[in-house]
Amino acid sequence: MNISCLIFILYGIPLIIYRIHNLFYPLEAGVTYLLDKKYSPWWGSHQIQTIYIAFPFLETLLRLIPGLFSIWLRLWGAKIGKNIYWTPKLEIADRGLIEIGDNVIFGYGIRLYSHVIKPKNNNLMLYVKKIKIGNNVFIGAGCRFGPGVNIKDETFIPVTTDLYPNKNANIN
Numbered sequence: 001m002n003i004s005c006l007i008f009i010l011y012g013i014p015l016i017i018y019r020i021h022n023l024f025y026p027l028e029a030g031v032t033y034l035l036d037k038k039y040s041p042w043w044g045s046h047q048i049q050t051i052y053i054a055f056p057f058l059e060t061l062l063r064l065i066p067g068l069f070s071i072w073l074r075l076w077g078a079k080i081g082k083n084i085y086w087t088p089k090l091e092i093a094d095r096g097l098i099e100i101g102d103n104v105i106f107g108y109g110i111r112l113y114s115h116v117i118k119p120k121n122n123n124l125m126l127y128v129k130k131i132k133i134g135n136n137v138f139i140g141a142g143c144r145f146g147p148g149v150n151i152k153d154e155t156f157i158p159v160t161t162d163l164y165p166n167k168n169a170n171i172n
Contacts, residue, residue: 010058015075018048034124042115042128049095060088099132107141114147116165
C-alpha cells in the first residue's frame with residue numbers, strides 16, 4: 001500500500017462518511033436520550049470521529065503544517081477563523097460543533113466537549129450545543145470546555161479553567 005492510500009484511508013474515508021452521515025442525520029443542539037429507540041445523530045457522528053480521539057497523533061501530525069489543522073476542522077463543518085495557534089494534546093470531541101474566531105491561542109492539553117451525557121430517569125440524557133470562542137482569545141493549558149460555552153472577544157482564560165455547559169466567559 002502506498003502512502004497516498006494510507007492517508008486517504010486515515011483522513012479521507014472517515015471525513016466522507018461523516019459528511020454523508022450529516023446529510024441524512026444532521027447534528028442538532030438540544031437534549032435527547034441515548035437509550036430511546038430513536039437513532040441519535042450525535043452518536044453516529046461521534047463514532048466516526050472516535051479514531052482521532054483514540055489515536056490523537058493523527059491530528060497532531062496535521063498541526064505540524066501551519067494552517068492545515070484549521071482546514072481539517074473546516075472540512076468537518078467547524079467555523080474556524082485565521083491565525084489560530086494549535087498546541088499538542090488538544091482534544092476536540094465533536095469537530096463540527098465548534099466556532100473559533102481570529103487570533104486564538106490554545107494552551108497545552110485543552111479539551112473541547114460539545115456534548116455531555118448524564119444518567120437521568122433510567123436513561124442517558126445527551127446534551128449537545130456548539131462551543132463558541134471569540135476573537136483575540138488566549139486559553140491557558142489544561143482547560144476543559146463543555147457544551148454551549150461561549151468565550152467573548154479579548155478574553156484570557158487562566159490555566160486549568162473548567163467551563164461547564166452554557167457558561168459565558170469574559171475572564172481577564
